[in-house]
Amino acid sequence: MSADYVRRYYGVPARRGGRVEFDGRPGVITSCPGAYVRVRLDGQHRSVPAHPAWRMRYLDSDPATSQAGGGRTP
Template sequence: MSMDYVRKTYSVPAKRGGRVEYTGGPPRLGTITGTRSGRLLIRLDGERHSSPFHPTWELRYLDQGGGQDG
């Protein structure tokens, strides 16, 4: 499922390259790298690989102007 699907379905400003803050536990910053099965793939700062996150669960979108459609 595409980034457009995630944006429309969950009403979030998700874009590849966009920055987010994961708020489930100690806050951690990360970068959206793509989508998989309706989830966002996010590489948290300091990690080598991206992990799937639900687009509305414990995420705060930090910049809505940067990034690319995907």
Template sequence: MSIDYIRRHYDVPAKRGGRIRDYQGRTGTITGTADANLTVRLDGDHHPSRYHPTWQIEYLHDDRTTDA
């Protein structure tokens, strides 16, 4: 699935390079997609984790994000 599909299907502002906060208060950067999930590299981690686009994550506003 593409980031565009996730944005439209789940009605979320997901963008590659966008920032999120997870249910534990950790922040990270959206690096891409895996199936219908977002891949997010949490700050301080070396590898991305999968997150459902609507399950207990907050999209953070960042004017530096790119739309890919």
């Protein structure tokens, strides 16, 4: 699976290197190894797994799609 799968399945603008806010903390998507994304939070060395549509805000995208919720939710 890939970022393309995550984008299509969840209806979010996920992409590797994209800036996000996960659970209120800024970070960057490092990979999309399955039906989730890995996010390296600012100031951290390791990435954490995150659901693409749960507590995730996409910062590098069109304002109309910056909030997750257009696709499936947990």
